Amino acid sequence: MMETLQLLFQGFAVSLDPMNLLWAAVGVTIGTAIGVLPGIGPSLTVALLLPVTSALEPTAAFIMFGGIFYGAMYGGSTTSILLNTPGESGAIVTAIDGHAMARKGRGAQALATAAIGSFVAGTIATLAMTFVAPAMVSFALLFGPAEYFGLMVLAFVTVTAVLGTNLALGMASLMLGLTLGLVGIDNQTGAARLTFGIPELLDGIDVVIVAVGLFAIGEALYQASRYRYEKEEIYALKGSLWMSREDWRRSWKPWLRGTIIGYPIGSLPAGGSEIPTFLSYVVEKRLAKNPEEFGHGAIEAVAGPEAANNASAAGVLTPLLALGLPTSATAAIMLAAFQQYGLQPGPLLFENDPQLVWGMIASLYIGNVFLLLLNLPMAGVWVKLLLVPKPWLYGGILAFATLGAYSLNNNIVDLVLLWIIGIGGFGMRLLNVPVAPCIVGLILGPMAEQHFRRALAISQGDLSVFYNPMTHPLAVSLLALAAAFLLVPLVLRLRRA
Amino acid sequence: MNSAAKIQTGKLVLGTILFLLAILVAKETFSLTPPTQQATVGPAFFPLLVAFGLVMNGAALFWQALRGKASEDQWIRHDMAPVLIVLAGLVIQMALLSMAGWIVGTTLLFATVAWAFGSRRTMLDLTIGFVLSAASFYLFNEMLGLSLPQGWIVDTFMNG
Structure with a gap:
């Protein structure tokens, strides 16, 4: 406890350095600016902005990344409230009542309760992360390769099975990700797998290419195919921009409840923000004196889910930093960013690079304060960004998508891959195939393989490390849990049918 | 169907x-x-x-x-023509990148995508695309140390 506080204070010393403060401010500002653009969710924002940090040393880069991530979360809620185009599934719930409020001329209050709720939730959840992450690290020290393998299988299953309605489609996405993850040189033996003699493929397919291809190119193609059918209306902010006493009275409890729901669920390997935001909506509706107002612009239905959304963002960062385990598409891209710097999040990073870890955590507190300042008085400025016409918006998105993809390795092969994956993303969009399992599979697949093989190397080929509960209770229970997540809904469905 | x-x-x-x-x-x-x-x-x-x-x-x-169980999902109505135009824009950019460089390729990409989204103010689109790609070229190459391609036409023209 004392040690954690001490480390946190050192982190604040790092993040209060004027240059780092500047990077945090730049990060939250461009994160908000890009996140506000319709159709761009937090994961795409982080992927698109990777090249911006390329010139920085790691600590500054990750301080900026944390800012971009939190900023994108704030920006995304503006879009879903005013335009009803949630950039990512976590913002869908906010869009229902937030947009209804905007139609009634209460858009400013919806934005305000979202911003203040995000601040409250983000700050409390970051505080929780400060103490949970070191505890998770000391727990993770007990983990061997078999346990990590179990944890990763659990993450595959929860990300795939918990989201979406159709298991076969979610699994297809995961399998595509795992297949893409096979490409490149095998770390342990140096064998070149699925490279088809193309030297550029030896290093594997970058997560950024896949994320940008699926999200940016796929989304742009989808929007191009749909623009004739969709008319968007933006509701201008009018009247008082501040929340009334009544709004405050109705908001503060949903903020806190959303935080309590969002943080723990976000930090479990359960796919990020969808579940906590839906859960928060249901809870608020159940507790409300006016449940009939829900769906027609109830402020509680914006305050709660938005708080849950931001709390789960901090939740997702906890296993990412402490275990190196990404549980959402955004976290997978952040992990790729760490790997670009040759860093592997996990217990070793806490030990070897406390400056970076604690500097980043401390700058999340500071970023939240910046974001509150940026979003309350300046909401009108961000709203202007929503007015960019679609032809220019998507022209710009594609320009930056190709910039990011090209600058990873400075070669055209990456642009060809981006093109192919973009077509795939368009097809997935039409068939309603979820994208997150593909990205998580791509980055976790090779890691799971390494741990699997290392575990068997240690046990000298004895497979019982994965099923004998006497010798490896933790690994076995993680794998059993994964099997349960997969099989129980299947059995229930078969019995019902 | x-x-x-x-x-x-x-x-x-x-x-x-x-x-x-x-x-x-x-x-x-x-x-x-x-x-x-x-x-x-x-x-x-x-x-x-x-x-x-x-x-x-x-x-x-x-x-x-x-x-053949009726799916609860609805098939989404869509046009394929704009999709193909966007894809063509990306191919144009790829083809031009090493020869004519980032600025030319991306300007054309921008204008093609804008066309696919129904804009018919092509001169304006080209201008905005040019400003955007030139600005990103100088920002990322000069300030952030990336190496977006200048294009060998510019190379030979400027240095030879």
């Missing part, structure tokens, strides 16, 4: 893609030269596991599609 039939066709297509990928992965894996280094689990094990998963997954999609 009605909406449900289109979704079924979509699932059959996806299932077929998974089958083809499985064949590709298996074929490539069997042609791997066995590693000289000894390992308990070799580099072929996971690819074969993935190929097996792809086959199972493809079969599940076929089963869903052929059993």
Whole structure:
């Protein structure tokens, strides 16, 4: 406890350095600016902005990344409230009542309760992360390769099975990700797998290419195919921009409840923000004196889910930093960013690079304060960004998508891959195939393989490390849990049918 | 075709893609030269596991599609022409990148995409595309140390 506080204070010393403060401010500002653009969710924002940090040393880069991530979360809620185009599934719930409020001329209050709720939730959840992450690290020290393998299988299953309605489609996405993850040189033996003699493929397919291809190119193609059918209306902010006493009275409890729901669920390997935001909506509706107002612009239905959304963002960062385990598409891209710097999040990073870890955590507190300042008085400025016409918006998105993809390795092969994956993303969009399992599979697949093989190397080929509960209770229970997540809904469905 | 039939066709297509990928992965894996280094689990094990998963997954999609249970999903109405124009814009950019450089390629990409989204103010689109790509070129190359291609035309013109 004392040690954690001490480390946190050192982190604040790092993040209060004027240059780092500047990077945090730049990060939250461009994160908000890009996140506000319709159709761009937090994961795409982080992927698109990777090249911006390329010139920085790691600590500054990750301080900026944390800012971009939190900023994108704030920006995304503006879009879903005013335009009803949630950039990512976590913002869908906010869009229902937030947009209804905007139609009634209460858009400013919806934005305000979202911003203040995000601040409250983000700050409390970051505080929780400060103490949970070191505890998770000391727990993770007990983990061997078999346990990590179990944890990763659990993450595959929860990300795939918990989201979406159709298991076969979610699994297809995961399998595509795992297949893409096979490409490149095998770390342990140096064998070149699925490279088809193309030297550029030896290093594997970058997560950024896949994320940008699926999200940016796929989304742009989808929007191009749909623009004739969709008319968007933006509701201008009018009247008082501040929340009334009544709004405050109705908001503060949903903020806190959303935080309590969002943080723990976000930090479990359960796919990020969808579940906590839906859960928060249901809870608020159940507790409300006016449940009939829900769906027609109830402020509680914006305050709660938005708080849950931001709390789960901090939740997702906890296993990412402490275990190196990404549980959402955004976290997978952040992990790729760490790997670009040759860093592997996990217990070793806490030990070897406390400056970076604690500097980043401390700058999340500071970023939240910046974001509150940026979003309350300046909401009108961000709203202007929503007015960019679609032809220019998507022209710009594609320009930056190709910039990011090209600058990873400075070669055209990456642009060809981006093109192919973009077509795939368009097809997935039409068939309603979820994208997150593909990205998580791509980055976790090779890691799971390494741990699997290392575990068997240690046990000298004895497979019982994965099923004998006497010798490896933790690994076995993680794998059993994964099997349960997969099989129980299947059995229930078969019995019902 | 009605909406449900289109979704079924979509699932059959996806299932077929998974089958083809499985064949590709298996074929490539069997042609791997066995590693000289000894390992308990070799580099072929996971690819074969993935190929097996792809086959199972493809079969599940076929089963869903052929059993013909009406899906709750709605097929989404869409036009293919703008999609193809956007894809063509990306090809134009790729083709021009090393010869004419980032600024020319991306300006044309921007204008093509704007055209696909129904804009017909082509001169204005080209101008905005040019400003955007020139600004990103100087910002990223000069300030952030990336190396977006200048294009050999510019290279020979400026330096030769």
